[in-house]
Amino acid sequence: MERDAFRPGPPGEVDCVADDDRWTLVLVRELRHPPATVWSALTEPERLREWAPFLADRDLGATGPAVLTLVDGETAVEQPATVRQAEPPRLLEYTWGGDLLRWELAPTDGGTRLTLRHTVADREVVPMVAAGWHLCLDVAGHLLDGDPVGPIRGAEAKNFGWPELRDAYARSLGIDPGRR
Amino acid sequence: MSIDAFAxxxxPTRRRILDALCGSESSVGELVDALGVSQPTVSKHLKVLRDAGFVTCRTAAQQRIYGIDTRPFQAVDGWLEPYRRLWTRHLDALERHLDSQE
Structure with missing residues (x-):
């Protein structure tokens, strides 16, 4: 697909769960590919760089430390990460800076049900995180379908429907966009 | 002050965040809108700034509001002090030079 023609799909089902003084986004996505294929997209650096918000310094499919580099235009922020659980092709859990990400892959008739739980400190950030992953997973879907549009990362996401998705998820989660 | 604070x-993005917070306390969303960078970038830099003590955070109506903590800046200011005296010495020298011309 031509990159300029890319538009995100409609908002999906999400939830926001309180977790002590932190907040967990729960986002479920159905993918038309088997868990093993989705697993490689979630763990292999050369696959991640085509859709994820960060670059990984190693394959994430094994437990232990890693470095995830957030790319945003000309700037990059390196963040330490620790892969806490890696059970291919069904469970991947890692820290990313102060965040915790847990990916669960369940086989379905048509492919994989992917459930992401992303824990953050700010409740206000949850709709933004939902919008970010929504865009990333749409890009990943194109990649897995053999119709890549190239990664959409950082502030560039604002040109590809991120603000509208953020507002839609804020409404569906009942999270006030707050002081703005 | 430690080398880490200078690091x-x-x-540059962290200085822009500090500049924005120096004007007024802000939520993450306000910083994302004001600075034109992405939410993950703002969040990651805010964490570094908080860990280093430059930024504080209070919670209001389930929302985190970020602001400046002046203490690390006093340390930066303290480091600059001898260089300010250097500047004063140059001004004194200029004054002596002008006096000698009269």
Whole structure:
């Protein structure tokens, strides 16, 4: 697909769960590919760089430390990460800076049900995180379908429907966009 | 003050966040809108700034509001002090030079 023609799909089902003084986004996505294929997209650096918000310094499919580099235009922020659980092709859990990400892959008739739980400190950030992953997973879907549009990362996401998705998820989660 | 504090404020986006917070306390969303960078970038830099003590955070109506903590800046200011005296010495020398011309 031509990159300029890319538009995100409609908002999906999400939830926001309180977790002590932190907040967990729960986002479920159905993918038309088997868990093993989705697993490689979630763990292999050369696959991640085509859709994820960060670059990984190693394959994430094994437990232990890693470095995830957030790319945003000309700037990059390196963040330490620790892969806490890696059970291919069904469970991947890692820290990313102060965040915790847990990916669960369940086989379905048509492919994989992917459930992401992303824990953050700010409740206000949850709709933004939902919008970010929504865009990333749409890009990943194109990649897995053999119709890549190239990664959409950082502030560039604002040109590809991120603000509208953020507002839609804020409404569906009942999270006030707050002081703005 | 530690080298780490200088490393923290060496990063341009972090200085832009500090500049914004110096004007007024802000939520993450306000910083994302004001600075034109992405939410993950703002969040990651805010964490570094908080860990280094430059930024504080209070919670109001389930929302985190970020602001400046002046203490690390006093340390930066203290480091600059001898260089300010250097500047004063140059001004004194200029004054002596002008006096000698009269």
């Amino acid at each position: 923290v404020i060496a990063e």
